[in-house]
Amino acid sequence: MKIILISLDTLRASRLSSYGYGKATSPHMDQIAREGVLFEQAFAADIPTEVAHTGVFTGKVGLTTGVVSHGSELTHLPKSVEWLPALLRSAGFTTGAVDNLYQLKEWFARGYTYYLNSVGGNRWIDGRTVNDMALPWIEQHKDEDFFLFLHYWDAHTPYLPPESYIPEFYSPDKDAYDSRNKSMEPAYNHTAYPFFKHHHYDLVGPVTDSNYYDALYDAEIRYLDDCLKELDNHLEKLGIKEDTLIVLFGDHGESLTEHDIYWDHCGLYEPTVHIPLIMRWPGRIPVGRRVKGLVQQVDLLPTLLDSVRIEEPKGINLARLHDPAGLDGRSLWKAITRETEGTHDHVFLSECAWQAARGIRTERYKFIRTHDSGPFTREPRELYDLAADPGEKNNLADLLPDLADRFEKQLDEWVAGKLSGNPDPMMHQLAVKGLPFRRRIEQILNAAGMTWEEWSLNPQRERFDHAVRSKSTTVI
Known part of the structure; x- marks a missing residue:
């Protein structure tokens, strides 16, 4: 075999x-x-x-x-x-x-x-x-x-x-680098840009078409x-x-x-x-x-x-x-x-890298509770009706609070049952080290002479690229 x-x-x-x-x-x-x-x-x-x-x-x-x-x-x-x-x-x-x-x-x-x-x-x-x-x-x-x-x-x-x-x-008739195309701007001006500049964007080139x-x-x-x-x-x-x-x-x-x-x-x-x-x-x-x-x-x-x-x-x-x-x-x-x-009737979901969140996926619904949104903007609770909204664009947590509460209770009970009184490793990670990938961005920003606080308030590609060019050492 x-x-x-x-x-x-x-x-x-x-x-x-x-x-x-x-x-x-x-x-x-x-x-x-x-x-x-x-x-x-x-x-x-x-x-x-x-x-x-x-x-x-x-x-x-x-x-x-x-x-x-x-x-x-x-x-x-x-x-x-x-x-x-x-x-x-x-x-x-x-x-x-x-x-x-x-x-x-x-x-x-x-x-x-x-x-x-x-x-x-x-x-x-x-x-x-x-x-x-x-x-x-x-x-x-x-x-x-x-x-x-x-x-x-x-x-x-x-x-x-x-x-x-x-x-x-x-x-081949399209031009991926046409300066008139601005569809890459949201990505280039995202809070996570310093990480992806080195690990992705610089390797592909100055693409303008998403x-x-x-x-x-x-x-x-x-x-x-x-x-x-x-x-x-x-x-x-x-x-x-x-x-x-x-x-x-x-x-x-x-x-x-x-x-x-x-x-x-x-x-x-x-x-x-x-x-x-x-x-x-x-x-x-x-x-x-x-x-x-x-x-x-x-x-x-x-x-x-x-x-x-x-x-x-x-x-x-x-x-x-x-x-x-x-x-x-x-x-x-x-x-x-x-x-x-x-x-399974439902699947419990978890992440702790760029963001820290847990959720539940059933045949029809998705419930997400975010503990730390990292470089993103997230509602603390999200609820989606996947049958009506497969793209998960309409958060129903405030419109259907009873259903959201029921999913949150189910999630809490599952987490508590798994931990059996032991510390929660996700909460320990956040308390001791923070999100692993936010730390990576912070290290890159520090090498460029910037702080997370000032960058997250105004994440503009030009600011970061200028900071990198002004440094004599390579920023990775």
Whole structure:
């Protein structure tokens, strides 16, 4: 038995053709979905990258593990917390990864026989890098029972797809740098601009048309899709495609100007928390199944363990493959086999990086409570009727206070139950260190001789760029 778990970092569900997008960003992923199962309402309970992947590999949400912040110095995952690759290795699987999350936290390398660190000289990693490491590894281990984790970053900023992919999504007749186009001004004059200037805007160039950034995102997805097609063709060439369970998932999505978020992944809104989730296992998973109910990332661990039990590989010791105690995830197999639709009636949501907020997503409603809005302007409570307002533009918290109160009470009770009297790690983070990404902006501003207070009152690109030019040292 072979399992390939594929993280498609920053991939927004609604930007895939199989999730209803009108452009051809994902022909091969769509084909995988037709050959297996697609979960229409899959959600990232914890965002962004660090907390999302911790949930995938533990089967537990952030309030269970204590890992709720991305990029925090306070975060630690005890070695006593059971970890998916370690569980599979103990049962007899050869475990491998092409990944660089080890650069964030040490626990992401736990449990692997082979950890191929994909970090390189550039801060971005494209699918070519991943495939060049993954394909030879698969060939070397094709006769073994293996678990392989692949982490593709193509849809993450900075959007730098191969140039040949851009014309399909942005006409060569258009000028992305036309000074008469002012659509980039809200992004360039946003409070978060100092961070994105270095990590995104300067790498792409002086773009004036915001639609160009959206097109670059689409082009990155299409390039990623071709990399996945190459991977799939390799499995077929080796004769192991039929034996391989492939799982594609997004760790979080991406906001493309919605809610004052410019090409980044914060906010508990649908563009960021609604993720793609697709599985294919020839002969075991029904073809063309679309699951309509709510599921979440932490469901993946129990699902993969159940998959091994279903297959019963001869070389695997099933007695050593136990479900960890205290799982928040539930196996997706009943949904896959049409016994149920989904695994949850509601999903609790959390973030603590750019902003600190928690929320609840039901089939119809979204409730968000913000504790610290960071560089954004947010109402303390937000309530959206997703059936009538899928774009989450009309906050109903003041119009429907009883319903908002009911969701807030439900959220409070869930948090209290998870904490069981222990300190809240989100509140501890805010009290001791503050928001991790606000601290990053403050460090950049300080290097430019500015303070957060003066910048946030008047965030104008020209002011910051002038401050940077006046300094003799490089501001990053």
